[in-house]
Amino acid sequence: MESLNGENQKKRVCYFFDSDIGGFHYGPGHPMKPTRIRMCHSLVMNYGLYKKMEIFRAKPATKREMTQFHSDEYVDFLSKITPSNMNSFVREQHKYNVGDDCPVFDGLFDYCSISAGGSMEGAARLSRDKCDIAVNWAGGLHHAKKSEASGFCYVNDIVLGILELLRYHKRVLYIDIDVHHGDGVEEAFYTTDRVMTASFHKYGEYFPGTGELRDVGVMKGKHYALNFPLRDGISDENYKSVFEPVIQQVMESYDPSAIVLQCGTDSLSGDKLGCLNLSMRGHANCVKFVKSFNKPLLLLGGGGYTMRNVSRAWAYETGLAAGVELGPDIPVNEYYEYFGPDYQLDVKSSNSDDLNTPAYLNRVKQIVMENLRHCGGVPSVQMTDTPALPIDAEMDDPNADEDLIPPDTRRPQRLLDSRIQNDGELSDSDDEGEGGRRNHARHRDSDSVNSGGGGISGRKYGLGAGIMHTSAAPTHGAGPSGHVTDVRVFATPKATSMEVESP
Template sequence: MIKLLFMELCNLPSFVHLFLPGDVGNYYYGQGHPMKPHRIRMTHNLLLNYGLYRKLEVYRPTPATFEEMTKYHSDDYMMFLKNIRPDNISDYTKQMQRFNVGEDCPVFDGVFEFCQLSCGGSLAAATKLNRKHADIAINWMGGLHHAKKSEASGFCYSNDIVLAILELLKHHQRVLYVDIDIHHGDGVEEAFYTTDRVMTVSFHKYGEYFPGTGDLKDIGAEKGKYYALNFPLRDGIDDEAYERIFRPVIQKVMESFQPCAIVLQCGADSLTGDRLGCFNLTLKGHGKCVAFLKKFGIPLMLVGGGGYTIRNVSRCWTYETSVAVDTEIANELPYNDYFEYFGPDFKLHIEKSNMTNQNTQDYLEKTMTRLFENLRELPYAPSVQMQPIPPDSIYVPDKALLEDHSNPDIRNPSAIYDRAVEHEGEYYDGSKEGVKDAQKMSDDAISANDFYVRYYVGHKGKFGHEFLEFEFRPNGQLRYANNSNYKNDTIIRKEAFISPAVLQELKRIVEDSEIMQEDDANWPEPDKVGRQELEILMNNEHISFTTGKIGSLADVNNSKDPDGLRSFYYLVQDLKCLVFSLIGLHFKIKPI
């Protein structure tokens, strides 16, 4: 009997959930309007081609309902957005003026559905954090921070951030909101101006600049006095200056307010070269804000916001997704559907311009001193009296999508299929399989003389994607994922380190199987019943096998290559037994 030696569990990486409304890129504000929802489609495509989806759980959110949106917005304003269309504008002239809909916030086809997607993504992200299903939840479609209770403003019709914070407050006593958009986060500040349970911190351009709010003297009112912090900035601030103010201010806020959850609005119009902006930040400077907040280890929501040079917006949010999942990505952009947008250099990172930084050291230090004085006025981190927790806003049971009762002759809505957690192999087929294998090895930076094993088995049906996957990495890391309860949106995902002795024993098992001498050319092809993949790197040799599901030894004996397939069959059984034992001992769970 092999004596298994275990190391202590490592500090597990964050579980990051990304919410991507699939159709959001189809919405169009109108010719010449700087807000382009297409930027979300570009971001999604860049994430995909960088392979970052492997580190994420990606979901299509449920659109927010009228009732959910009116938990903050007024009923008459939401009803107006629901009813107005480009072809009936003349019937709503007075309401358009009342609700500030017109030039900056035009009426376009599907404006209410657009709001539902934005709010639905942020509500779903908040729900994931509340349920402790994720450490970080991302909705790049969100971050529309200017919208008011009964008024559109600054290209924003509905305030998904306010709705998400209200959702977070059901489970978290205190929520911190941080805004690094170039424009002041006025809509969020206004919503929570008189409460001590939400602190809003905004770093923004101030002066003759939209929306004209966010003075250093705006500190909150009533119970919320000193719970609004504004850092007004001048043109041209660069990475170094921004970091010098961001880190100490946020550190002091964390010590004084002691938040239980954080929402970070990552508006990309604070980047250099933005069509409407006047700051000089690069992706690295912007991304350091994400990295710094992530280090505190409390539930974190990332949302989008402004950003009007759309090639840089997609660069920024792709890079910040990589920061969230602790993965370095190459500066050389991978080929993608919108590759021509990124010319002429086709690089991820952008260089700062030679614009003058008008934020002097003296100005920044004096402003920071004033903010610290305000923070010293905080009496305490407020607590909340115990009370029943209200139900989550976003809850859609699987039966609501009618998978079980759908007509096989009618195509189901795409939302049904998008609920499945995608395995990386499902993104490629046919001639691209080889590309996928090569890309996986290069992306993970494993050298040819390392030892590495990855196994996947699964299938996709009308209920979703059922699969088991595990890998052993050269550093002893065991990664395991099991989605056998595939009709739910949950997945068992575990990571641990095993000792060198166990890793050596694993290598012996693989060597004894003589699998490296086999070829899958005559093995059964994957089909609708299922697919198996086995990838091994050992002794400077890299080999991948792909075949269909094998029910029993009878299937092996009846195949065109029974000897080779038998080696594969028994090796897979041994690997599964080893993995299930390791997972069971480490986590005291019974694999499905």
């Protein structure tokens, strides 16, 4: 593990991982396997990256927090349905597109809460200047709509994270390098100039069927949605030749104050559902390039269905975020046998044909650049006060008895403030009083922004009937968020696992 050349300053990295995430299972034969997150974390720990960053276990998102984007009825449905009672929700399953591709499984709502909580907490810490880069590989579920599951995604943690960033940042740039179009995120912010979305994806008879070159946004958001449709088999060299100049122009034209990068690894060579031909280093070059702009950066997961490749790529990109180059040999870990027979970190490109001709890529790039010139300069917004209290404080019952609160439930801030800590008593976190938790009361005099977004119609995803077929989806909107930090977990130099202590 070596430090990267050209690193002019050390980045403060916050890495979010919940050990429960690997215990969820979509069902037999389903390509989405949350175990890949645990495999990635095992590599991260055994490569020693815990020495280079802070590791946290975020508070799972609550129903109230999810409804900052999703409809109340949809979130309530997700919280109630289980495999044992799903026959009582047949009509709702059809309405919300839950079944087949987005199955009902044990712990569904907990899974969504963990994914969304990490992205919201990462955004919160970026906004409070507690870190420079936040990483949540359990996030990046970019297909979920306001009232509809889609493409293995139920809750759109990306939209929730961006809404959190918009509380403090005027403009946010969202970049998507998943093989599939980031339709759920584009749809949420299609009518606003507060968020620019840029997606590089396979287009054609391919899920979700959206992301055409001419889709540039509408109304106030016109020219703030960017789509770069690709053909099968794009190589590292060709991908770099379009990604870097386009993103460079976006940064100059839009000047975002924060960036969200969805790092879906189904764009890697050899993915079970993907059709591109990127190597691990070609994929990671996008992370390295975006990091070079020195903006607050939220790194999220996404697609990726060949588990050994997913975990290797995300571990390598975690190292890039922390400023180190991981060695080529996979260290011994609990999933070591998955990486045979060579036990090497690198994911290499195949010899498949690249159907993206130079003429095609140049023509698309020219059109994209022309659209960017229509942006008309950097948009500005009127600053307003940030809400002084988080959602949990607004919902707190002042008459509640602390003895009756379950031990695994986080205490409201009122009770935490009333505690008396004796001198020398061990604290949960050294920075608890410095803004590690989202203490909005400290920012009552700060300027900030709340924002919302509209949407467009999207299309459904599927493994069977849905993957090559499309149908209309509802229009969606978005609103401001107020996420509250739960607990933080610090890895010690000899740590091999994480322990969480309830407040």
